[in-house]
Each structure stands twice: as structure tokens, then as C-alpha cells.
Amino acid sequence: MFDFFGTLARATHSIDIGAVVARHGYTLSEQAREMWWSGDIDGEEHEAASASRDHYVAWQQERLLAMLATADVHPGEYERIRADLHAGRAERVLQVYDEVPAVLAELRRRGLYLAVCSNWDWDLDPAIDEVGLAGALDSVMSSAWAGARKPHPRIFERTLEQVRPHVGGALDALEPAEVLFVGDTWGPDVEGPLAAGMQPAYLERDGHWPDSTLPDSPPAPDVVPRLRDLRDVLDLC
Numbered sequence: 556m557f558d559f560f561g562t563l564a565r566a567t568h569s570i571d572i573g574a575v576v577a578r579h580g581y582t583l584s585e586q587a588r589e590m591w592w593s594g595d596i597d598g599e600e601h602e603a604a605s606a607s608r609d610h611y612v613a614w615q616q617e618r619l620l621a622m623l624a625t626a627d628v629h630p631g632e633y634e635r636i637r638a639d640l641h642a643g644r645a646e647r648v649l650q651v652y653d654e655v656p657a658v659l660a661e662l663r664r665r666g667l668y669l670a671v672c673s674n675w676d677w678d679l680d681p682a683i684d685e686v687g688l689a690g691a692l693d694s695v696m697s698s699a700w701a702g703a704r705k706p707h708p709r710i711f712e713r714t715l716e717q718v719r720p721h722v723g724g725a726l727d728a729l730e731p732a733e734v735l736f737v738g739d740t741w742g743p744d745v746e747g748p749l750a751a752g753m754q755p756a757y758l759e760r761d762g763h764w765p766d767s768t769l770p771d772s773p774p775a776p777d778v779v780p781r782l783r784d785l786r787d788v789l790d791l792c
Contacts, residue, residue: 556714556748558705558738559673562758562785564686567650570643576623578639579632587625589767600709602702608677611699615676651686652760658785659691662792668722670694672714672736674704674743694718705738706747737788742768745779756780756791 557563573583604614616637623633659669669692673679679697683689696714703709711731719729731752738744739758746768748755757779773779780791 556670556672556718556734556736556753558736558740558744558758559671559675559679559682561739561760561764562737562744563655563671563688564649564651564682566647568646568648570640570647572640575636575639575643576626576628579628579636581623581626581628581632583622583626587622599704599707600702601704602709605700605702611677649682649685651688652785654784654786656687656691658788659688661789663691665792667792668693668718670696670714670718672696672705672710674698674710693721705743706750708747708751711747711751711753735788735791737782737785739763739766740768741766741770741773745773749779756782756788758782758785760784 560566573588576583601611601614604611619637619640620633623636628636662669671679671683671692671694673696675682675697677697677699679695679699680689683692683695694714694717696710696717698704698710701710701713705711715729715731715734722729732754734748734753736744736748736753736755737758738748738755739760741757745755745757757773759781760783780787782788
């Protein structure tokens with residue numbers, strides 16, 4: 556089970572919400588940027604927003620307006636900023652990490668079932684298509700569909716529910732302890748899977764962005780393996 560962004564793929568061109576707000580003459584605090592990125596404005600759960608794509612998009616817009624309000628943006632600027640962000644998303648470029656396709660192919664050759672469990676928006680499937688991994692993965696779960704973001708247990712439970720019928724037929728055929736979870740952010744991708752009973756592995760690529768969720772004294776590598784790129788997964792499996 557893999558995280559998506561920062562684990563399987565990266566953005567080679569993306570829109571920075573702080574830069575967009577700055578073009579309109581406002582400053583977005585680091586706290587507000589973190590709230591937008593992590594979803595903390597509304598917490599880890601958003602079950603009602605996951606009823607449909609329309610519900611989810613409306614919830615995203617509510618989050619955006621709440622964040623702009625914290626930056627004292629004049630309401631008359633809201634629509635222009637929203638339009639700039641929409642245009643920027645259309646120009647975003649996602650790219651798979653170089654080693655990922657070969658690693659996924661080898662894991663499949665070994666008979667492993669491959670799933671994605673990602674804090675993403677409603678359009679995770681198109682993002683996976685964009686990087687060329689649509690045929691390389693067996694199951695995909697976005698927090699937008701699950702109604703909860705990692706490390707909330709619901710998204711792991713929903714992913715397991717999706718996977719179990721394909722790996723043994725019975726709903727209880729797969730135990731969490733049989734899952735290796737690989738991700739690049741400690742809180743969502745290590746603490747969350749550990750609490751769910753899975754075995755996590757922490758991916759720290761060269762140039763890894765600062766991970767504010769990484770504890771000062773993390774568990775030893777024999778408890779939580781530390782990986783440099785996805786090829787290290789092959790030794791764990």
C-alpha cells in the first residue's frame with residue numbers, strides 16, 4: 556500500500572497558493588498555508604463532503620474562503636483568486652519518479668497486490684493516469700472518497716475493505732499486519748498505519764521536503780524501515 560504524492564509521483568510544475576495570494580497584495584501566513592495543505596481547517600474527517608464530487612468541491616471552496624478570511628483578504632478579491640488557482644491547477648504537471656514503474660512491475664511479478672491510499676482530492680484517478688501508472692496498480696483510495704484524511708483510521712479501513720475481496724474473497728481474508736505501507740510523511744504514513752496495525756516504511760528521498768510530523772526520536776529502522784527510494788521496497792518484500 557503506497558502513498559501517492561512524494562512517494563510514487565511529484566509535481567514538476569505546480570501552483571503555489573501563497574504566491575497567488577501575494578499577487579493580489581496579501582500575505583498568507585505559514586500557519587494558514589499548512590492548514591490548507593494538511594486539511595486542518597476542518598480536521599481529518601469530512602464524511603459529509605464525500606457524498607459526491609459536487610459535495611467535495613463545494614467543501615474545498617469553503618476551506619479556501621476560510622483560509623482567505625484568515626489572511627484578511629477583501630471579499631471582493633475572492634473570485635479573482637479562485638480563478639487564478641483554477642487556472643494554475645490546469646497547468647500543474649505531475650511526473651512519476653524514475654524507478655517507480657519498474658519497482659511496481661517487479662512487485663506484481665512476485666504476486667503482491669498493489670494499492671494506493673492517498674490524501675488527495677476527488678480526482679486521484681486522473682492524477683494516476685497522468686503519471687502513467689493506471690495499469691500498474693490494483694486499487695486506489697483517496698481521502699476525498701473515504702471521508703477522512705490519513706492518519707485517521709477510516710481511510711485505512713476503507714482501503715482494506717476495497718482490497719480484501721481481491722486477495723482472498725472473504726472480507727476478513729487480509730489482516731492489517733500483512734500490509735506494508737510506504738509513504739513519505741511520518742504522521743499520515745507511519746503513525747497512521749502503525750495505529751491501524753500495518754507495517755510502515757518511511758521514504759526519505761534525496762531533497763525530501765522538511766517533514767514537520769517527524770518526531771525528534773523516531774523508532775529504530777528495525778521497527779520502521781527508512782528508504783531512500785522505492786527500490787528499497789524490494790528488499791523488504
